[in-house]
Amino acid sequence: MSALDKTDHRRGWDRLNWLSTALALGIATLLLISSEIATLRKDFQHRLATQASLVSANSAAAVVFKDARSAQDNLDAFQHSPEIRSARILLPDGTLFASYRKPGASEDAPLWAGPLGLDRIEYQKSLDLENVKIAEIRLIADLEPLRARILAFIAVVLGAALLALLIAQALMARLRRAMRHAEDDMVHMAHYDALTGLPNRALFETHTTQALARTARSGGRAALLFFDLDNFKVVNDSLGHPVGDQLLQAVAAQLGQVVRQTDNLSRLGGDEFTLLVEGAGQQQASAVAEHVIEALHQSIAIDGHELSVGASIGIALYPDDGDSVDKLLRSADSALYAAKAAGKHTWRFFSAEMDEQAQHRLALEAGLRRALDRNELRMAYQPIVDLGTGRHIGFEALMRWTSPELGEVSPAVFIPVAEETGLIHAFGAFALREACSQTRRWLDEGRVDVVVSVNVSARQFYGRGLVDSVRRTLMETNLPPSHLNLEITETALMGAEQEVVDILGELHGLGVSLSLDDFGVGYASLSQLKRLPIHKLKIDRGFVMDLPHDSDDAAIVTAIIGMADALGLTVVAEGVETTDQQAFLAALGCRSGQGYLFGRPGPAE
Numbered sequence: 001m002s003a004l005d006k007t008d009h010r011r012g013w014d015r016l017n018w019l020s021t022a023l024a025l026g027i028a029t030l031l032l033i034s035s036e037i038a039t040l041r042k043d044f045q046h047r048l049a050t051q052a053s054l055v056s057a058n059s060a061a062a063v064v065f066k067d068a069r070s071a072q073d074n075l076d077a078f079q080h081s082p083e084i085r086s087a088r089i090l091l092p093d094g095t096l097f098a099s100y101r102k103p104g105a106s107e108d109a110p111l112w113a114g115p116l117g118l119d120r121i122e123y124q125k126s127l128d129l130e131n132v133k134i135a136e137i138r139l140i141a142d143l144e145p146l147r148a149r150i151l152a153f154i155a156v157v158l159g160a161a162l163l164a165l166l167i168a169q170a171l172m173a174r175l176r177r178a179m180r181h182a183e184d185d186m187v188h189m190a191h192y193d194a195l196t197g198l199p200n201r202a203l204f205e206t207h208t209t210q211a212l213a214r215t216a217r218s219g220g221r222a223a224l225l226f227f228d229l230d231n232f233k234v235v236n237d238s239l240g241h242p243v244g245d246q247l248l249q250a251v252a253a254q255l256g257q258v259v260r261q262t263d264n265l266s267r268l269g270g271d272e273f274t275l276l277v278e279g280a281g282q283q284q285a286s287a288v289a290e291h292v293i294e295a296l297h298q299s300i301a302i303d304g305h306e307l308s309v310g311a312s313i314g315i316a317l318y319p320d321d322g323d324s325v326d327k328l329l330r331s332a333d334s335a336l337y338a339a340k341a342a343g344k345h346t347w348r349f350f351s352a353e354m355d356e357q358a359q360h361r362l363a364l365e366a367g368l369r370r371a372l373d374r375n376e377l378r379m380a381y382q383p384i385v386d387l388g389t390g391r392h393i394g395f396e397a398l399m400r401w402t403s404p405e406l407g408e409v410s411p412a413v414f415i416p417v418a419e420e421t422g423l424i425h426a427f428g429a430f431a432l433r434e435a436c437s438q439t440r441r442w443l444d445e446g447r448v449d450v451v452v453s454v455n456v457s458a459r460q461f462y463g464r465g466l467v468d469s470v471r472r473t474l475m476e477t478n479l480p481p482s483h484l485n486l487e488i489t490e491t492a493l494m495g496a497e498q499e500v501v502d503i504l505g506e507l508h509g510l511g512v513s514l515s516l517d518d519f520g521v522g523y524a525s526l527s528q529l530k531r532l533p534i535h536k537l538k539i540d541r542g543f544v545m546d547l548p549h550d551s552d553d554a555a556i557v558t559a560i561i562g563m564a565d566a567l568g569l570t571v572v573a574e575g576v577e578t579t580d581q582q583a584f585l586a587a588l589g590c591r592s593g594q595g596y597l598f599g600r601p602g603p604a605e
Contacts, residue, residue, distance in 0.1 A: 196252035204266035223285035226332035313347035380601035397435035481511030541575025
């Protein structure tokens with residue numbers, strides 16, 4: 001609604017309120033006046049009855065009133081007075097309005113005189129009307145006090161109405177102010193993010209459209225920075241949404257100190273932010289991106305946690321990368337994915353190749369959403385062997401996806417997309433069910449010592465759903481828990497350590513074993529290993545591939561094996577491809593290993 005429409009709407013509302021208030025007060029005033037007049041009329045009739053009783057001693061009497069209504073009221077009073085014997089009701093012009101005589105009334109009854117308690121009495125001569133001799137007594141009631149009472153009452157009523165009108169006006173003014181504040185609040189809520197106070201997507205589009213129009217008229221340039229927070233989802237999932245909200249507020253405050261007042265900073269939703277810099281070319285845009293990354297890389301203290309999320313930024317330039325808000329935003333979004341693929345905590349400018357990658361990602365995501373329904377997923381199993389004897393002691397279950405449109409897609413490509421889209425929960429449940437079912441078949445075939453390892457994503461790990469899924473799958477497949485090993489990455493340990501401990505404790509209570517995957521390249525500390533119910537450490541292939549010739553890798557592997565022995569943990573070496581590596585690891589005390597030397601991932605058959 002435009003400002004002019006809102007003004008007309010508000011004026012119309014004011015006129016309607018005034019009209020309704022005035023109408024209500026007018027009706028109330030009329031009702032009060034009618035009620036008082038009815039009261040006065042009743043009192044007047046009572047006085048007429050009193051007059052009738054005063055003339056009851058006369059054999060005949062005539063009372064003159066101004067009009068027929070007063071005469072009728074008088075006649076009614078006379079008729080209800082049992083002592084009246086004869087009476088005539090005359091109009092001012094002498095017209096006979098009504099008359100009656102009671103049987104036995106004397107025509108020569110004397111006139112009654114004396115103070116009647118009325119305003120005044122006038123005596124006139126006897127009249128002979130229709131051969132009836134009566135004595136006329138004209139009783140004149142002074143109506144001035146009555147008029148004064150009515151006028152006083154009307155004045156009081158009008159004064160009360162005026163006071164009520166003034167009070168109503170004050171209340172309406174207060175109501176209008178409250179309505180204006182409510183409208184302002186609604187406008188603010190419609191255009192600003194309630195959490196951070198920054199412009200939201202709607203206001204971002206409005207501001208950006210206006211800015212691009214100004215830039216087009218001046219023939220200048222503009223840069224749109226589109227960025228989100230690295231590892232924010234991990235923090236949000238591990239520490240909870242309240243801490244995540246506080247982190248977003250702190251990030252917005254930090255950004256407010258970095259950007260200029262002329263720059264358009266907005267929050268589109270979640271952990272996604274945009275920054276429009278008018279008049280900026282490639283050099284200035286990259287400088288702004290560096291400032292934003294540096295500001296967000298600093299630690300933020302929230303609820304006793306030191307959090308450092310960082311940011312990845314995609315940059316699109318106007319008019320080169322888009323001549324509208326939508327096109328510019330899509331280009332910046334494609335550049336953002338390129339920045340994340342480059343290792344996060346960095347920025348990238350949009351290029352035409354990125355647009356192709358964005359289209360490929362859309363096709364990848366659409367294919368993933370159909371993969372389960374179309375039975376395109378399958379499990380492959382890589383042997384885990386005893387390094388001393390070469391005997392198979394288990395398998396790692398690895399997911400594979402063959403798309404009819406995209407062909408064989410690497411897990412390194414589709415697993416991150418499944419995590420970002422939330423499909424990882426359904427994929428994880430599928431992997432767990434397939435691996436447990438296959439292990440049950442191996443046990444039925446007589447391989448009683450086999451253990452299958454299933455990878456658990458950090459996204460899948462948090463929440464009680466994982467524990468319930470594992471428990472239910474073990475029951476449905478009738479698999480003893482000791483034959484299932486769950487592998488978690490060090491990333492899953494970041495954040496809410498106590499929550500991690502609790503969930504791992506529940507899984508341990510089910511009887512399954514737990515492995516820490518890719519140990520040495522993440523964030524796990526010795527204090528965490530001490531607290532967590534971990535059974536195995538898997539040495540990352542990066543430390544194994546150059547053994548035994550690289551002295552640094554040899555020292556690291558030796559230290560990991562020694563620490564694991566001290567903690568009572570089993571060590572599994574990944575990426576074993578040569579017999580020299582096998583012999584070296586076995587000599588150090590590493591009991592288990594997996595790699596191409598023992599077999600590539602393949603079908604269960």
